[in-house]
Each structure stands twice: as C-alpha cells, then as structure tokens.
Amino acid sequence: MSHPVYHNLIGGQWLPAAGGSTILNLNPADHTDVIGEFPASHAEDVDRAVQAARHAYAAWRLVPAPRRAEILLRARDLLVQRKERLAKDMTREMGKVLAETRGDVQEAIDEALYVAGEGRRLFGVTTPSELQNKFAMSVRMPVGVVGLITPWNFPMAIPSWKLFPALVAGNTCVIKPATDTPLSTYNLVQALVDAGLPPGVVNIVCGSGSHAGAALLDHPDVRAISFTGSSAVGSHVGQRAAANFKQVSLEMGGKNAQIVLDDANLDLALDGALWGAFGTTGQRCTATSRILLQRGIAAEFTQKLVARARELKIGNGLDESVQVGPQVNAAQIETSERYVEIARKEGAKMLCGGHALRHDAYAHGTFFEPTVFAGVEPQMRIAREEVFGPVVSLIEFDTFDQAIAIANDIDYGLSTALYTRDVNRAFAAIRDLEAGITYINAPTIGAEVHLPFGGVKHTGNGHREGLGALDFFTTWKAVYVDYSDKLQRAQIDNAE
Ligand code: NAP
Ligand code: MG
Numbered sequence: 001m002s003h004p005v006y007h008n009l010i011g012g013q014w015l016p017a018a019g020g021s022t023i024l025n026l027n028p029a030d031h032t033d034v035i036g037e038f039p040a041s042h043a044e045d046v047d048r049a050v051q052a053a054r055h056a057y058a059a060w061r062l063v064p065a066p067r068r069a070e071i072l073l074r075a076r077d078l079l080v081q082r083k084e085r086l087a088k089d090m091t092r093e094m095g096k097v098l099a100e101t102r103g104d105v106q107e108a109i110d111e112a113l114y115v116a117g118e119g120r121r122l123f124g125v126t127t128p129s130e131l132q133n134k135f136a137m138s139v140r141m142p143v144g145v146v147g148l149i150t151p152w153n154f155p156m157a158i159p160s161w162k163l164f165p166a167l168v169a170g171n172t173c174v175i176k177p178a179t180d181t182p183l184s185t186y187n188l189v190q191a192l193v194d195a196g197l198p199p200g201v202v203n204i205v206c207g208s209g210s211h212a213g214a215a216l217l218d219h220p221d222v223r224a225i226s227f228t229g230s231s232a233v234g235s236h237v238g239q240r241a242a243a244n245f246k247q248v249s250l251e252m253g254g255k256n257a258q259i260v261l262d263d264a265n266l267d268l269a270l271d272g273a274l275w276g277a278f279g280t281t282g283q284r285c286t287a288t289s290r291i292l293l294q295r296g297i298a299a300e301f302t303q304k305l306v307a308r309a310r311e312l313k314i315g316n317g318l319d320e321s322v323q324v325g326p327q328v329n330a331a332q333i334e335t336s337e338r339y340v341e342i343a344r345k346e347g348a349k350m351l352c353g354g355h356a357l358r359h360d361a362y363a364h365g366t367f368f369e370p371t372v373f374a375g376v377e378p379q380m381r382i383a384r385e386e387v388f389g390p391v392v393s394l395i396e397f398d399t400f401d402q403a404i405a406i407a408n409d410i411d412y413g414l415s416t417a418l419y420t421r422d423v424n425r426a427f428a429a430i431r432d433l434e435a436g437i438t439y440i441n442a443p444t445i446g447a448e449v450h451l452p453f454g455g456v457k458h459t460g461n462g463h464r465e466g467l468g469a470l471d472f473f474t475t476w477k478a479v480y481v482d483y484s485d486k487l488q489r490a491q492i493d494n495a496e
Contacts, residue, residue, distance in 0.1 A: 006039070006183070008041060008049065009202070010048050011051075012193075012198075013199075017207065019041075027095075028326040029317060030316065033092065035089075039207060040206070045215075046205050046212055057145060060170060060201050065119045066119045069168050071167075072112045072115060075197075078195060080109055083102060086184070087102040089187060091317040094153070094155055095326040115469075122140050122470065131482075132484060135481040136479070142170030142474060144223035146171045146172070146224045147216035149237065150162065151228050152328050156188050163202060165469035173202045174222070177206060189202050217237060223247065225241045227249065228250075228285075229252065231252040231386075237250065249472045250463070252458060253458065254287070254386065255290060255410045256276075257290040257417070262294045263422055264441075266297060273305055274312075278370045284445050289387060289392055294396075310352050310370075316365070328366070333389075337356060340391065343382035343393070348375055348376045356368050368390055373393045400425055404433060408434045411458040413455045413458070416444065436456055436464070448466075450466060451466050
C-alpha cells in the first residue's frame with residue numbers, strides 16, 4: 001500500500017532532505033500500518049533551515065507582539081476544528097489511547113490561548129534611576145533564531161510549549177521533532193501556516209538526533225536551544241550548546257513518587273496510582289514509577305492495585321475501550337524487559353505483568369503488560385532509574401519523615417504526589433519534597449499549561465516551560481534615558 005511522503009519545511013517550501021534519504025514512521029500498535037515517509041536530514045538541511053529562519057527574523061521581530069499573538073489565536077481555532085483528526089494521527093504514530101491524544105491536542109489549544117494573551121503583556125519593569133532627570137526601564141527582546149528538539153511522548157503538546165512562546169516573543173524557529181513522531185509536529189505547524197504565519201518563521205527539519213539534532217546544536221546562528229528528552233541526551237546537549245555559547249533549556253527525565261499515608265482516601269489513591277503509573281503506558285516524564293506505602297495500608301493497597309492493573313485492557317489506542325496502548329518502539333520494550341530482569345535479580349517481587357505481548361492481535365506491535373514490583377528497597381536500581389514503561393515499584397515505609405527522605409533520595413526531581421487527609425503533613429511535604437511539581441491528593445501526572453513546568457536535579461537546568469517559558473525565549477535589555485542635558489555619572493556624581 002502506498003503511503004504519504006513528507007518533506008522538511010524550509011522558508012515556506014516543502015523540500016526533501018538534500019541527501020534524499022527518508023525514515024518510515026510506523027504505527028507501534030501495528031507495524032504493517034505505515035504513517036508516512038519523512039526526510040532523514042543532515043547538517044546541510046539544518047543550515048538551510050537556519051538561514052531561512054535568520055532571513056525571516058528581520059521582519060518577524062518587528063511585527064507587534066499583539067499581531068503575532070493573533071496568528072496563535074487563529075491557529076488555536078484551527079486546532080479546535082481539527083482536533084479529532086489530529087488525535088487519531090497521533091494515536092497512529094505513537095500509540096497512546098485516543099482519550100489521551102485528544103488531551104495532547106487540547107494542551108496545544110490551551111497553550112495557544114494562554115500564550116496569545118502574553119502578546120498584550122510581555123511585561124517589562126520600570127524602576128527609579130539613582131540620578132535626577134533620568135528614566136530607567138527593562139524591556140524583553142527576542143533571542144533570535146532558536147532550535148527546538150522534542151521527544152515523542154507528547155508530540156504536539158511539547159512542541160507547542162516551545163513554539164508558541166518563542167513566536168509570540170518574536171523569535172524564529174527551527175524544530176527537530178522526535179524521529180518516532182514527526183507527523184504531530186507537522187500537524188501543529190500546518191495550523192500555524194494556515195493561520196497566516198509568514199514563511200521561514202517556523203521551519204521543520206526531520207531526522208535523527210545524532211545528525212539533524214547535532215547540527216542544530218553546532219550551528220553558529222542558532223542562539224538558543226530548548227530541549228526535552230532524556231537526561232543522558234540532555235547532558236550532552238547542554239555541554240555542546242554551552243561550548244557554542246548558546247542559551248539552553250533542558251527538560252529531562254523523572255522517577256516520580258506517589259506517597260500514600262495511612263490516613264489517605266485509599267480508593268482515591270488507587271485511582272491516582274493506576275492512572276499515574278499506566279496512563280500513556282508509563283511513558284510520561286511525570287509517570288508514577290515509585291509508590292511509597294505507609295505500613296498500615298500497604299497490604300490492602302498492594303492487593304487492590306494488582307487486581308486493577310491485571311484488568312487493564314491493552315491494545316490499539318484507536319479502540320475506545322482500550323486503556324493501555326503500545327510502547328512507542330521495540331527499543332522501549334527492550335528497556336522494560338531489561339528493567340524487569342534487573343528488578344528480579346535485585347530481589348524485588350513481581351506481582352503482575354513483566355512480559356511483552358506477542359501473540360494474536362499483539363503480534364505486529366510493541367506491547368508490554370502493566371507490571372508491579374513489591375518489596376522494592378530504595379537502593380535498588382528499579383527504584384532509582386527511569387524505565388519509561390508500564391513498570392511501577394512499591395516501597396514500604398513507617399514514618400512520614402522516612403517517606404520524604406526516600407522520595408528525595410534519587411537523582412531526579414520532576415513530579416511528586418502525596419495522598420493524605422492531614423493538612424499539616426500536606427504543607428510539610430510541599431515544603432520538603434525536592435521536585436518541580438507537587439500534587440496533594442492527585443496523581444503525579446496532569447500538569448496545566450499556565451503553571452511552571454520542569455524539575456530540579458538531573459531533571460532540569462533551572463528553566464521552566466509554561467509560566468517561565470517567556471523568560472527563556474526573551475532576553476532583557478536595560479534602557480536608560482537621561483533627560484538632564486548633562487553628563488551624569490552613576491555611582492560617582494551622587495555618592496556621599
Ligand atoms: P531522547 O532520546 O533524549 O530524545 C529527545 C530528542 O533529542 C529527540 O528529538 C532525539 O532525536 C533528540 N536527540 C537524540 N540524540 C541527540 C543528539 N546527540 N543531539 C541532539 N538531539 C538529539 O528522549 P525520548 O526517548 O525522545 O523521550 C523520552 C525522554 O524524555 C524521557 O527520559 C522523558 O522523561 C523525557 N521527557 C521529559 C519531559 C520533561 O518536560 N521533563 C517531557 C517529556 C519527556 P531522535 O528522536 O532522532 O532520537
Ligand atoms: Mg511512529
């Protein structure tokens with residue numbers, strides 16, 4: 001069966017990779033379903049895209065921000081109209097169930113509305129000068145050409161978190177989508193193009209991280225890199241970008257803990273754990289991968305969680321009755337299998353799951369059973385390293401202070417959740433959990449676009465998406481206007 005062939009978007013034109021090679025985008029629920037063929041780009045293609053973005057920047061930075069924002073609003077309306085089709089495309093290309101891909105498109109819709117409002121804010125600061133007859137203010141300026149490198153698990157939401165604030169602030173962009181999910185980036189950018197975005201303001205270059213991604217990191221005309229992905233790749237991206245004096249924002253992995261205290265609403269905590277651990281097949285940076293159980297409720301919680309995990313319906317996400325879709329590719333399945341083996345060798349007890357599914361309807365896809373390990377100790381690798389699959393570890397503790405210490409004793413610091421009815425403990429946890437996000441009586445997943453998103457330690461390098469993205473995509477300029485008509489010397493003329 002023939003499939004569509006997609007090209008890079010460079011300066012408003014759809015162009016194949018200069019080298020002519022392509023990469024197939026397959027449906028992880030059914031590898032016989034080919035979504036399309038995408039360019040395998042190299043440095044030459046990236047250079048063309050950066051030149052197009054540089055050229056477009058000259059005019060785009062002068063478009064008033066409220067006008068730039070209107071394009072985002074029109075794109076938002078188009079995304080609303082196209083939501084169902086785009087959600088289906090996304091389920092086909094990366095596997096998560098339709099309810100979740102609708103949510104992913106909705107996140108881009110929400111982000112467009114939120115960021116478009118910033119077109120009429122983009123607030124700066126005015127402040128008194130230390131000298132008479134002198135005016136002082138700070139204004140936000142665009143950074144220039146920015147490079148965006150995105151992962152496959154939120155293939156429309158994450159590009160929208162980066163593209164929309166970058167655009168409203170007056171930057172031009174080159175985006176390198178994940179190899180597994182370029183179509184959702186095309187669908188997002190197509191909405192911007194149809195909404196009237198001028199040519200060259202957003203350019204798409206598809207290809208592998210080691211070729212297309214690396215070329216973006218090294219290009220001298222790219223001023224900033226915004227990356228979301230694994231901590232291993234992020235560390236490399238950060239170092240390479242730093243060597244070229246680029247600003248760099250890194251959003252990376254997690255090993256997120258849900259803590260359940262003895263006084264918690266147990267059914268609520270179970271609902272949260274099930275959704276947090278197995279939603280998106282465990283492939284969220286904020287996925288619950290450790291559940292910390294206070295001794296009094298541990299046995300009952302464990303038994304109920306396992307019973308419910310066993311009942312989850314696994315299959316093709318296009319089937320509305322399916323709850324857990326496939327993992328995105330064979331490498332992710334191998335990672336899940338490897339960690340199951342590691343956990344067993346460490347002495348953790350597997351209570352359910354643990355296997356890839358390869359029979360009958362699963363034969364053409366990359367499916368893995370929801371897996372629960374009990375008897376996990378905080379020092380085990382299964383309790384410390386990101387799996388990025390439907391695998392969750394149960395760890396028992398006695399006191400609240402122990403739970404906080406275990407939750408914090410890892411390299412990552414993205415999301416955390418506490419289930420309790422004790423308001424004092426809730427506020428102590430908000431203060432003491434080392435993470436960019438803390439939920440009380442809600443699962444570790446479920447961020448909203450207008451709050452800061454990101455983490456501490458190996459999860460991030462201090463920047464935030466959502467509330468905070470404009471700080472990354474703008475650079476401050478301090479402006480002094482002296483209307484005294486004489487030379488006034490700061491720190492000298494008015495000193496004691
Ligand atoms: P990944 O392997 O790190 O890849 C992320 C992106 O970087 C992809 O576009 C990838 O291209 C590209 N890349 C790979 N090597 C590169 C290189 N040498 N130079 C430049 N770019 C390179 O991550 P992933 O597997 O796509 O996504 C899963 C990871 O993302 C998990 O660790 C998850 O926790 C994290 N994540 C974090 C957040 C957050 O906001 N904190 C959100 C979502 C996901 P290819 O696709 O061609 O490899
Ligand atoms: Mg795919």
